[in-house]
Amino acid sequence: IQVTVDQFCGRYLQKKIIAVSEELAHKLQVDYPKQHITVIENGVDLEALKDVKADAPFLLHEPKVKVKHVGIVGRLVPVKRVDIFLDMASELVNSESTDQVLKFHVIGDGPLRLQLEKRAEQLGLSDAVTFHGHIKNVASYIKSLDVLVMCSDHEGLPMTLLESMALGTPIVSHNAGAVTESFEQGEGGVLSEEHEASSYASALYKLLTSDSKVLPAKPNSALDNAQAIIALYREISL
Template identity: 25%
Template sequence: MDLAEQNILFIARAPIHGGTENVVLQLCETFKPLVNKIIVCAGKGFDKGALKEMQIKFYEIPDLADKSPKTMLDISFKLRQIVKSENITVIHTHHRMAAFYVTLLELYKKCIFINTSHNTFYDKTKFTRFSYNHAHLIACGEKVKENLTDEYGLKDVTVIHNAVKPFSGPVVLEPSLKKWHDLGYYLIGNVGRLTEQKGIKYFIGAMPEILRKYPKTKFIIIGAGELEQKLEQQAKDGGVWDAIVWLGFRNDIQNLMSQLDLVVLSSLWEGLPLTPIEAFSVGVPVVGTAVDGTPEEIRDGYNGYLAKPKDSKDLAEKIITYLNQNTRKPLRDAAKKTYNKEFSFKVLKNSYVSFYESI
């Protein structure tokens, strides 16, 4: 396609901050100077400030996960209206329900239809095939591609890894982290929404064993979500409340990660998670659960360690293995090398532009 002539519509769910929103913003930055215009359509909570800075128009729609008849009619009407009024030529979806609407409304007949899959699924086979059948398919990782081809029988899937922009600094010291670091404590962070997916309860469950071996350890939980009160109660009941620093939702993740000794990803499922990439970008190794695309990023013993999902004991053992190292520099160097070679913003940018131009 001739990029200069295209009007692109990105559609995402994004009712909360997360990896998908980050990818959409990266694509906005990538294509803004190359195409005629970009429009973003997403749910409440999307980072409209970032779009405003890029002078990109935003349309808010109801939550794509809401399948009530009224909401589905509202979304259908709005999408038709946007495509017509903005003279859209390319629709790029980032959610299965978004792809469903494009297919249901036959918008793929008027526009080039692209979908990026960010997670693995094992349900709704006919629905998924229907939704993706007319799309040019991108998967954020090899496991996501394997899921699309093996589970749903879809073909011609291109892998483009997620990425994060490099951290340019300077580091802004977080007082609560500096305090404990100056006292000689290890700082071990877990970054993510406080939801079932992120498995924070298993991270909290691993803390007593780590503290027995390394009592001068503080666990930094960065994120917010519906399980916040439940997790706080678990920490109190488990006797580790005083060992945790709760930082809530933050938008300076790489800055905070650069002040940690180790990052933990305790997820139960992922597509290709951004957390390890963010950590690697500032040279911090990761202990992560071996689910879906995470082993594509973390190589056991090279730039971090892989643990069993839903297993606090194994998670504790892998964290202790890292803390036991006489020197942690090789793992830190490997983390940065992995980022530069495979998951930098430059790599993502070039891959997506090439993909668009090839259509």
Template identity: 30%
Template sequence: MTTSDQACYEPQRWVLQFCHGYDGPFLDCARQYAVLFKGTPYKVCTVYLTGEPSAEVERGSASDEVIFLDYSSAQVRGLKLGAIRDFRRIAASRDYALCIAHRFKPIYVALLGSSLTVIGVHHAFGDYKRRSRQLFANFFRKRLVLLGVSNAVRDDMRACLPAWPAERIETLYNRIDVEAVQAEQVSREAARELLGLPPDAWVVGNVGRLHPDKDQATLIRGFALALRQLPAGSLLAIMGSGRLEAQLKTLAAELGVSEAVRFLGQVPSGRRYFKAFDVFALTSDHEPFGMVLLEAMAAGVTVLASNCGGAPEVVGEPEALFALGDDATLASRLSAASTIEWREGEHAVKGCFTDAGAYARFWSLPSVVCLMQTRKS
């Protein structure tokens, strides 16, 4: 029998990826984990618990098969018995090596709906602060491995599950396909024209919901404090919408900087236009990771961030950080950024935040190595 004949008779190996939905950044999260198996003997089936079928989502999932369960958010509250039955059917349909589940609800369904080992990926803080969730995780600890999208998220889980061995709660950073993101991004001139920004202004950018978690109030105050030291005609451009819009506009008026603060509203595919900014400033109070920082770095933009959550791990430079709510330090950081000629590549995306870096990291994680060795035996 030839090698090709043997391959025909060998059972195909599969990985099951289970996502809550594909809204916001979570479609790219599915892509990030699907490409970890590119070039391996494994194929990937990605299942979305919520969200209507979409050809665009299928393409963006980078998977060999995509299944849409099409539940509404209301339908997956409570015990989620229907979702568990559906997942059990999918898990039994072929020989899956393991399941990768994003966020607690899919982890819950995957563990109750199958006997698979589950790699649970957590994208937020506090998922195991509830006693009921701690009990659930401890009950299934023999076939549950946890990954945080930053060391900050990892450490939060370790604190909530102190009896767990460290190697079963690890970090696998979020990442971007740098070349793909850069290919999407339009030129500085085109971005400014689309956003209605002057071609020659020095622009501080921010992207995010207008929500207390994003703390754009500190951003506006810091910008107002720095404005006299910034180049003439400098602007603050905030891309996003939310319930604080009126309050933030009032704050800008009270500080006398209304003319210098532009509220751009919700901009579809906003990362395409990051080259419009000279500096990107993130003032969030508990960002688990800060994907938007990577997208700004890919555009070659100087980044500043509050020193909390996962952002310091992404930025990595003390002089680019400021304490949460510290508008005075933010002002000094903005002033410095406007006068320092940053070296080309100063804020290049580090290797650990790329697909290639994540691939190397994932396949060297002790829990993954052990799992795959067990599977082969």
């Protein structure tokens, strides 16, 4: 009933629906008129992120000169697929060809935490993976990482991804929607060919060992996002 009412309002009562990416806009066209949909990408506070320092506590114990730090950020729920992240970590830790010292960080909390901690223990990752729980100043943790992994089943245009791009932390992702084209050009991050642990492991290893660096990518600012929404409100109120 809720979905039906929501779709009715979107079709007949709402003047506009905001999609945060072109990919999401195409999906919304299945249920809503094309002329109702406007794309306004998410934005982040670039000025605030410019002053963020890479000072997560784990760097005090294991500086980047000795260890490569790889993390995943998000609520610990099924769609985020932290299980894939752990399987990827297990493959890399147990690989004879990997000469890197790797530490993995799960940043966030949620209903699957105990289950995921048990899975990490079963995979023999107790010394390699740290569950940090909810972190208030998550930007400092993102900047302290060498690579951020995003292996969700689906995303729109996640703020964590945009923050990582603004902070200069490379990303490994799969089908990242609005930023896929940038990733294919080597800007902001790289794409895993398949949505499975071995493919993420391969993409991550290449990123960590390659001489070529990921080019910086600048996401939209929160100010641009706000101005676009204000302009849309003015347009539909005329």
